[in-house]
Amino acid sequence: MVLITDLTLAANSRLGTCINIIALQGFALGLIPVTIGFQQGFSFSLIAVAFIGILLRGILFPQILHRSIVNAGTTRELRPLVSYFLSVLIVLMLIFTSLWISINIDFIDSELLLLSVVALSTIFSGIFLIIGRRLAIMQIIGYILLENGIYCLGLAFVQEIPMIIELGVLFDAIIAVFVMSVATNKIQEEFEHLDIQKLDSLKG
Amino acid sequence: MNLPFFLLLALPVIGAASVLVVKKASQALLVTLLAAVMTSLASLYLGALVVRLEVIEGLDGFFRADSFSVWHLILLTTAVFLPSTGYAYRYFEKGTSIDLIYAKRFGLLWLGALAAMSLALVTGNIGIMWVAIEASTLFTAFLIFRNGNAASVEAMWKYIMMCSVGVALAFIGTLLMAAAGQQAGLEGGDNLLIHKIYEVRASLKPNLALTAFIFILIGYGTKAGLAPMHNWLPDAHSQAPGPVSAMFSGFLLNTALYCILRFFPIVADERVAGVKARDLLMVFAILSIVIASVFIFFQKDAKRMLAYCSVEHMGIIAFAYSLGPIGAAAGLFHTLNHSLAKTASFFSAASLGRNLHTNALSAFTGALRQYPLYALGFAGSMLALIGVAPFSIFISEFMLVSAAAETSQYLALALFLGATSVVFLVMLKHSIAIVWGKAQAVETRHQITLKSAGIESLIIMLPLLILAVLGVWKPLYLSRFIEMASAALWSMK
Numbered sequence: 001m002v003l004i005t006d007l008t009l010a011a012n013s014r015l016g017t018c019i020n021i022i023a024l025q026g027f028a029l030g031l032i033p034v035t036i037g038f039q040q041g042f043s044f045s046l047i048a049v050a051f052i053g054i055l056l057r058g059i060l061f062p063q064i065l066h067r068s069i070v071n072a073g074t075t076r077e078l079r080p081l082v083s084y085f086l087s088v089l090i091v092l093m094l095i096f097t098s099l100w101i102s103i104n105i106d107f108i109d110s111e112l113l114l115l116s117v118v119a120l121s122t123i124f125s126g127i128f129l130i131i132g133r134r135l136a137i138m139q140i141i142g143y144i145l146l147e148n149g150i151y152c153l154g155l156a157f158v159q160e161i162p163m164i165i166e167l168g169v170l171f172d173a174i175i176a177v178f179v180m181s182v183a184t185n186k187i188q189e190e191f192e193h194l195d196i197q198k199l200d201s202l203k204g
Numbered sequence: 205m206n207l208p209f210f211l212l213l214a215l216p217v218i219g220a221a222s223v224l225v226v227k228k229a230s231q232a233l234l235v236t237l238l239a240a241v242m243t244s245l246a247s248l249y250l251g252a253l254v255v256r257l258e259v260i261e262g263l264d265g266f267f268r269a270d271s272f273s274v275w276h277l278i279l280l281t282t283a284v285f286l287p288s289t290g291y292a293y294r295y296f297e298k299g300t301s302i303d304l305i306y307a308k309r310f311g312l313l314w315l316g317a318l319a320a321m322s323l324a325l326v327t328g329n330i331g332i333m334w335v336a337i338e339a340s341t342l343f344t345a346f347l348i349f350r351n352g353n354a355a356s357v358e359a360m361w362k363y364i365m366m367c368s369v370g371v372a373l374a375f376i377g378t379l380l381m382a383a384a385g386q387q388a389g390l391e392g393g394d395n396l397l398i399h400k401i402y403e404v405r406a407s408l409k410p411n412l413a414l415t416a417f418i419f420i421l422i423g424y425g426t427k428a429g430l431a432p433m434h435n436w437l438p439d440a441h442s443q444a445p446g447p448v449s450a451m452f453s454g455f456l457l458n459t460a461l462y463c464i465l466r467f468f469p470i471v472a473d474e475r476v477a478g479v480k481a482r483d484l485l486m487v488f489a490i491l492s493i494v495i496a497s498v499f500i501f502f503q504k505d506a507k508r509m510l511a512y513c514s515v516e517h518m519g520i521i522a523f524a525y526s527l528g529p530i531g532a533a534a535g536l537f538h539t540l541n542h543s544l545a546k547t548a549s550f551f552s553a554a555s556l557g558r559n560l561h562t563n564a565l566s567a568f569t570g571a572l573r574q575y576p577l578y579a580l581g582f583a584g585s586m587l588a589l590i591g592v593a594p595f596s597i598f599i600s601e602f603m604l605v606s607a608a609a610e611t612s613q614y615l616a617l618a619l620f621l622g623a624t625s626v627v628f629l630v631m632l633k634h635s636i637a638i639v640w641g642k643a644q645a646v647e648t649r650h651q652i653t654l655k656s657a658g659i660e661s662l663i664i665m666l667p668l669l670i671l672a673v674l675g676v677w678k679p680l681y682l683s684r685f686i687e688m689a690s691a692a693l694w695s696m697k
Contacts, residue, residue, distance in 0.1 A: 123376070130369060139365060146372050153376060157383040158395065165331035165396065169375070172338040176368055179342050183349075183361055190354040 019065045022141055026057025029148055032115070032155060049166050053151075056174050061144055068181040069137060071188065082132040090132075094124040115156040122149030136184040140177060147173045206262040208253055209269070209326055212246040212277075215239055216319040223311030232307035233293050239315055240289040243322070244282040250326070251278045255685070258692075261328065265397045268328025270692040271685065275536060276462050277325045284454035284543050285318055287663040291551050292447035294660050295558075309346065317343040317451075321459045330378050331396045333463055334371070337427065341367045344456065348444040359436075359443035366436040367427050374423025374463075380416035381467065384408045398466055402696045406475045413470065414477040420467050421484065428460035430522060431492040434515045438499075441511035442563065446554025449507060453514045453550060454543040461518060465525055469694050472528065485526035490619050492519030497623035501630050506553045506563045506582075509634075510546070513589055516627060517542040523620060524604045527611050532690035534603035541597045541674070544667040545588040551664050552581030565634055569641035581664035583635035588671050590628045596674035 033050040082090070098120035102113055122145055129142030151169075219239025226232050253260055254274045261268050269277070292310070296302045302310070317340050324336035341364070348360045378396075385395035388404040395401065401408070426433040437457075441449045464485075471481040496516035503509040521542065524535030556571055556578040557563040571579040588595035601624070608617040674682075 127369070130365065136361070143365075143368060143372075146369065150372060150375055150379070154379050157379050158386060165329070165335065168332065168335035169338075172335055172342070175342050176338070176364075179345055180364055180368075183345070183357070183364055186349060186357050187361060190357045 018138070018141055019062045019069070022065075022144055023058050023062040025145075025148060026059075026061060027054055029057060029151060030054030032152070052167065052170060056170055057144075057148065060174060061177055064177055064181050065137065065140065068184050071185055087128075087132060090128060091121075091125045094128065095121040097121075098124065115152055119149050119152035119156050122146075122152060124149075136180075136187055140180045140184070143180065144173075144177060147176075206267065208246065208250045208260070209262050209267040212243065212250060212322055212326065213319055215242045215246055216315040216322070219243075220312050220315040220319070223308055223315065226308075227304075229296075229302055229304045229307035232304070232311045233296060236311040236314055237289050237293055240281075240286050240318070243318060244278075244286045247274075247277045247281040247322070250274060255688075258688075265328045265399070266332065267326055268397075268399065269326045270696070271688040272536075272690070272692040273325050273462070275685065275689040276458060276539070277322060279540055279543055280325070280455045280458060281318070281322065283540070283667070284547050285451060287547055287551075287667070288447045288451040288454070289314070290659055290663050291450065291547075292445075294658075295446050295554065313343045313347050314451075317347070317456075321455060324459055325462060328398055329396050330381060330398055330401075330467075333398075333466070334375050334378050337374070337424065337460060337463060338368070338371050340456065340459070341371060341427065344448075344452070347448045348440050350443075350445065353443070356443040359439035362436045363440045366433070370423050370426025370433060372423070373419050373426075377416045377419025377421075377423055377467075380412060380419060381470075384412045384416060387412070398470075399696050402470050405470050405473050408470070408476055410476050414480060417467055417471040417477065417481055418484065421464055421488065424460045424463045425488060427456070428464065428522075429457050429492075429515050429518050430461075430488045431495040431515060431519070434492065434495070437515060438508045438511040441514070442505060442507040446550060446558070449510075449554065450547045450550035453510070453546045457514060457518055458521075458539055458543065461521060464522075465693065468525060469696065482526050482528060485522055486613070486616055489519045489522035489526055490616050492516065493523065493620055493623045497626045500627050503630075504565055506557060506565050506568060507550070508563075509565065509631075510549055510553060513549075513627070513631075514546060516623070517546070517589070520601070520604065520620070520624075523616065524600075524607065527604075527607050527613065529690065529694045530610060531604060531607040532693055533686050534600050534607055536686045536689050537603065538597070538600035541595075541600050541671060542589075544671055545585050545595070545597065548581055548664050548667040549585035549589060551660070552578040552585065555660070556582060565637075568634075569637045572639050577661055577664065579638050581668070583638045584668045585664075586631045586635045588668060590631045591624070592632075594675035595668075595671045596678075597671070599675055599678070 030050050030053040033046050033053070095117070098117045101120055102116040126142045126144070126146030126149055129145060130139050133139060133142065154166075216239055219235060219242070222239075223232050223235050226235060250260070250269055251274045254269055254271055259268070259270045292314070296307070296310075320336045320340035320343055324333050324340065327333050327336065345360055345364045348356055348363060350356045381401065382395045385401045385404065385408070387409060388401075388407040390397075390400055390404060405413075421430075422433065426436075429437040441452055444452065468481065468485065471477045492515050496512045496519065499512045500509055500516070503512060517538070521535050521538050524531040524538060553563070556568055556575060559575060559578070560567050560571070568579075568582070572583075588597055591597045591601045605617065605621070608614075608620070
């Protein structure tokens with residue numbers, strides 16, 4: 001599920017659609033702790049984290065992003081640095097690389113293997129989107145992808161993360177997305193576009 | 205023992221809250237200044253407690269302060285943050301040059317950054333450490349921004365993107381380290397406590413711990429301005445208002461480096477990664493020094509030059525620590541010296557640049573006649589930064605050289621000496637030009653004298669005076685505290 005969303009993000013040019021996809025991924029991620037709960041029993045903190053996760057990743061992030069594209073008036077990424085076809089191929093390659101890495105990490109339980117693949121490939125595709133797209137908003141989406149991937153990685157590698165840290169990380173992520181979207185508004189005001197490639201006056 | 209920690213964190217938060225309710229820009233700046241003074245006092249109180257008790261913990265290791273963290277805390281709040289706040293009060297002309305909204309935003313973000321970075325320094329939990337560092341990135345991002353200035357928006361965006369992604373990598377490292385701790389038998393949240401991980405370091409899986417450290421080094425290294433992840437730094441430092449640049453250089457970079465150093469003794473243990481980890485840190489350190497020296501050589505902008513100088517000095521500090529316990533004293537002392545000199549240099553460079561309406565180094569030539577205080581401050585702090593005797597950076601760099609020679613790191617030592625000599629010559633040339641050069645167009649003598657500058661002359665000249673005194677006379681309790689701090693880092697007692 002999450003992997004499919006990674007791929008569609010790489011293939012899509014419409015910002016609005018991308019935001020909806022990232023919302024979908026947020027929901028899917030929120031459900032992962034619930035499935036763990038079915039296997040190992042529910043606890044209060046598990047449910048709280050899942051609930052808050054869905055609320056923030058599934059609803060709040062997309063809201064913030066939708067607002068900034070309305071402000072910016074751009075609806076699609078026209079000339080990405082890496083073409084869409086190539087992007088899909090690259091993300092597919094990243095997924096296989098993650099599979100290879102996960103198999104080679106010796107300490108992972110076999111049931112968490114899939115989760116680790118998902119985590120690594122989401123992290124990689126997040127970084128790829130940040131590098132390979134011109135629009136500031138797509139970079140924010142890449143950042144959210146990176147955060148989501150790290151969250152999965154936490155679930156796969158370290159099962160016992162205290163709730164306060166889980167929440168602190170989520171809180172930081174939400175503020176980060178908020179700050180970034182305010183920053184895109186400022187870029188829009190100053191430059192009248194969101195093309196990061198043209199932000200190159202500071203050198204040396 | 206929770207009270208000192210709560211005090212330390214609550215004071216800036218209360219200050220930030222009261223900034224929001226004031227009615228005038230000048231009041232907002234005053235409240236900010238007051239909160240900075242109180243927080244410095246709280247950090248001194250914490251320091252006094254640590255001197256007596258060695259280690260204080262609170263909330264099951266959530267808070268943890270030893271002499272290594274307190275050394276950074278006192279230094280960064282009292283010697284960097286407080287003067288920077290005082291300078292901000294002058295820089296914004298007691299609030300007359302800015303509107304209320306800007307003043308409120310400044311106070312809020314400024315104090316928020318203080319709270320976040322102090323938390324990073326006094327927590328024993330690596331998860332909370334990450335949360336605090338990320339929070340400090342977010343608080344400081346909008347400090348770079350100035351209304352109607354396109355270049356500052358560009359600098360801000362680079363800063364947010366590079367540091368958020370970098371620090372996200374550090375979180376991967378944190379998770380891996382926690383996973384390693386869990387496999388070594390730590391349970392129930394103990395796998396996030398740095399001193400517990402240190403205790404079980406012998407049973408950590410070496411490869412996993414080293415991978416974790418690589419992520420942490422690259423992640424926090426981005427924020428500490430280590431090359432080659434330093435690209436955001438000169439832009440942010442050159443575009444931000446003067447006090448913000450000073451705080452970035454003196455406080456923010458050191459805090460991020462502190463986080464790396466906390467993990468370093470764990471992986472540098474012979475049973476974990478040993479020499480590999482030391483070499484890794486050393487490579488990044490030397491790379492920073494060399495790359496910075498190249499950019500300083502070609503630099504035409506005063507604030508950008510100081511920014512690259514920060515990259516260089518972060519490299520020097522990291523180099524000192526990478527030599528192992530023997531270099532820690534040099535690293536600790538150099539942190540103090542660099543912070544003092546760098547804040548003074550940013551204050552005077554920003555004031556010069558502001559009065560001359562440009563930051564170009566060529567325009568600073570002969571500035572002594574027009575602006576004696578700033579020109580003396582800038583030239584003096586540049587001399588201090590390149591390690592001219594009697595300023596104490598000479599002493600700490602000498603300590604570093606002898607430590608490197610003792611551990612036979614001759615290649616690194618040669619690169620270090622070569623790069624610093626380049627910086628030495630270039631910055632010496634600039635400071636000579638400022639003092640003895642002929643100004644291009646001598647205007648009427650400006651009315652800023654030592655007396656009218658008031659608080660400004662104090663915060664520019666006092667650090668230089670302290671550096672000069674420390675160069676010839678190092679108080680006994682200072683050396684003993686440095687010894688304590690280096691022991692606290694390497695044995696984590």
